Amino acid sequence: MSDSEQQADAPVVVAGAGPVGMTAALALDARGIDSTILEADPEDRDRPGSRAIYVHKDTLRTLEQSHPGLGQRLVDNGITWSTRRTLFRGKEVFARTYPDRGGDGGLPHFTSLPQVWTEEYMLDAIEESDGIDLHWDSPVDTVDASDDGVTVETEGGDVWEAEYVVGADGAGSTVRKEIGAEFDGTESPNSFIIADVDEDPDNPRKQERVFHYDHPELGGRNVLFVPFQGGWRVDIQCRESDDPERMAEEPNINRMVATVLGERYRDRVTWVSEYKFKQVTADRMVDDRNRVLLAGEAGHLFAPFGARGMNSGVADADAAASAISVALNADVRETADGEIAEYGIRRQKAAEYNRAAAGQALEYLQGDSIVTKTKKRLAAELADYYEPAGEWLDDAPYGPHEGPPVTIGQY
Numbered sequence: 001m002s003d004s005e006q007q008a009d010a011p012v013v014v015a016g017a018g019p020v021g022m023t024a025a026l027a028l029d030a031r032g033i034d035s036t037i038l039e040a041d042p043e044d045r046d047r048p049g050s051r052a053i054y055v056h057k058d059t060l061r062t063l064e065q066s067h068p069g070l071g072q073r074l075v076d077n078g079i080t081w082s083t084r085r086t087l088f089r090g091k092e093v094f095a096r097t098y099p100d101r102g103g104d105g106g107l108p109h110f111t112s113l114p115q116v117w118t119e120e121y122m123l124d125a126i127e128e129s130d131g132i133d134l135h136w137d138s139p140v141d142t143v144d145a146s147d148d149g150v151t152v153e154t155e156g157g158d159v160w161e162a163e164y165v166v167g168a169d170g171a172g173s174t175v176r177k178e179i180g181a182e183f184d185g186t187e188s189p190n191s192f193i194i195a196d197v198d199e200d201p202d203n204p205r206k207q208e209r210v211f212h213y214d215h216p217e218l219g220g221r222n223v224l225f226v227p228f229q230g231g232w233r234v235d236i237q238c239r240e241s242d243d244p245e246r247m248a249e250e251p252n253i254n255r256m257v258a259t260v261l262g263e264r265y266r267d268r269v270t271w272v273s274e275y276k277f278k279q280v281t282a283d284r285m286v287d288d289r290n291r292v293l294l295a296g297e298a299g300h301l302f303a304p305f306g307a308r309g310m311n312s313g314v315a316d317a318d319a320a321a322s323a324i325s326v327a328l329n330a331d332v333r334e335t336a337d338g339e340i341a342e343y344g345i346r347r348q349k350a351a352e353y354n355r356a357a358a359g360q361a362l363e364y365l366q367g368d369s370i371v372t373k374t375k376k377r378l379a380a381e382l383a384d385y386y387e388p389a390g391e392w393l394d395d396a397p398y399g400p401h402e403g404p405p406v407t408i409g410q411y
C-alpha cells in the first residue's frame with residue numbers, strides 16, 4: 001500500500017454530495033449500512049441558484065423515512081402555494097385555489113424552497129448520523145469493479161475499497177464514464193432564461209404559480225413564475241432567434257422581471273442563468289459486474305418542467321440503497337447480482353419515462369406547428385365557457401401528472 005492508500009470501513013462509497021448522493025447515504029444509514037461520501041467540492045463551496053425548488057410528496061416521504069424529521073424540516077421551511085393561474089396573451093384563462101395543502105401522512109402534496117436549503121438540511125442530517133463519513137475535496141478519478149468489490153481512486157491518489165459504489169456525481173459524472181455508460185438524447189432548440197428574485201418583505205406578492213402564454217409585454221414570449229420560500233423563480237422562454245446571453249444581462253433581465261412581477265422587483269434579481277435543456281438518459285444505470293449504481297443526474301437529465309430532476313434522483317437514491325441492502329444480505333452472489341441488475345432496469349425505465357414526460361412538456365411549450373398553435377388559441381377562446389379548456393392550458397406545460405412506475409424500497 002502507498003502512503004495515500006486508505007481502506008474504507010464502509011461497504012459503500014457514494015460519489016458526490018449533491019442532494020442525490022446525500023439521500024443515498026441517508027437511505028443506506030436508515031437500513032443500517034455505513035457509507036463514505038467522496039465529494040469533489042471544498043466544504044465552503046457556494047452552490048448557485050434556487051434550482052430544485054419543487055419538492056414532491058414522495059421525496060418528502062423518502063427523506064422522512066431516511067432520517068426522521070428531515071422531510072418535516074423541508075416542509076417547515078418551505079411554502080405550499082395554493083393558487084395556480086394561467087393567462088393567454090394577458091387574459092386570464094384559468095385560476096384555481098385549493099382549500100388545503102393536500103398530501104397525506106402529515107406531509108403536504110409538495111413544498112417549495114431553494115435547493116441550497118434542502119442540501120443544508122441533508123448535510124445536518126448526515127452530521128447527526130454515525131454511519132456516514134463525508135470527505136470534501138475528494139474528486140473521484142477512477143472506478144474499477146471486480147467480482148469481489150470496487151476500488152475507487154480520487155484525484156489526490158487516495159484509494160477506497162468498497163462492496164458497492166453509488167455514482168451520484170451529477171451531470172458530468174466521472175463514475176458514468178468509468179463504467180462505460182453513455183448519455184443518449186436531445187437538447188432543446190431554444191434557450192430558457194431562469195432568474196431568482198428576492199421577495200419584497202414589505203409588500204409580498206400573493207403566493208401563486210402563474211404561467212403566461214405569449215406575454216404581451218415580453219414580445220409574446222412564454223413566462224412562468226413560481227414562488228419559493230423567500231423569493232420567486234422566473235422562467236422566460238426565448239425564441240430561437242433571441243440572444244439569450246444578452247437578455248440575461250443587466251439591465252435587460254431587471255427590466256423583464258419588473259415587467260412580469262412588478263416594478264418593486266427590478267433590483268431584487270439574485271441569480272440569472274440561461275439554458276438549453278438536455279433530455280438525456282444513460283444507456284445503462286449499472287456496470288457489468290453489478291457493483292456500481294448510477295443515481296440522479298449522473299444517470300439522466302430532464303428539462304425542469306414537471307420538476308422531475310431532483311425528485312427522480314431521490315427516488316433513484318432510495319432504490320439504490322434498497323438494492324444494496326438486499327445484495328449485502330444475500331446468501332449467494334447470483335441473488336446479489338440480480339438485485340443490482342434489477343435496480344438498473346427499473347431506474348432506467350423510470351428515467352426513460354421521465355424523459356418522455358418532460359419531453360412532452362417541452363415539445364408542447366416549443367411547438368410552433370399550426371396545429372399546436374391553433375389548439376392553444378382555440379382552448380383560450382373556449383376557456384371562458386368551458387373550464388376543461390383552461391385547465392388543459394394550465395396543465396400542459398408540466399407534462400403528465402403521473403410519475404414513473406413506483407418501486408417500493410425495502411428496509
Ligand SMILES: Cc1cc2nc3c(=O)[nH]c(=O)nc-3n(C[C@H](O)[C@H](O)[C@H](O)COP(=O)(O)OP(=O)(O)OC[C@H]3O[C@@H](n4cnc5c(N)ncnc54)[C@H](O)[C@@H]3O)c2cc1C
Pocket residue numbers: 015016017018019020021038039040041049050051052053054055115138139140141168169170171172173174175194295296297298304307308309310311312313
Ligand atoms: C435551473 C434549474 C432548475 C431546476 N428545478 C428543479 C425543480 O424544480 N425540481 C427538481 O426536482 N429538480 C430541478 N432541477 C434539477 C436539480 O437541480 C438536479 O436534478 C439536482 O441538483 C441533481 O442532483 P444530483 O445530486 O444528481 O447532482 P448535483 O446536484 O449536480 O450533485 C452532484 C455532486 O457531485 C459532485 N461531483 C461532481 N464530480 C465529482 C467527482 N468526480 N467526484 C466526487 N464528487 C463529484 C458535485 O460537486 C456535486 O456536489 C433544476 C435544475 C436547474 C439547473
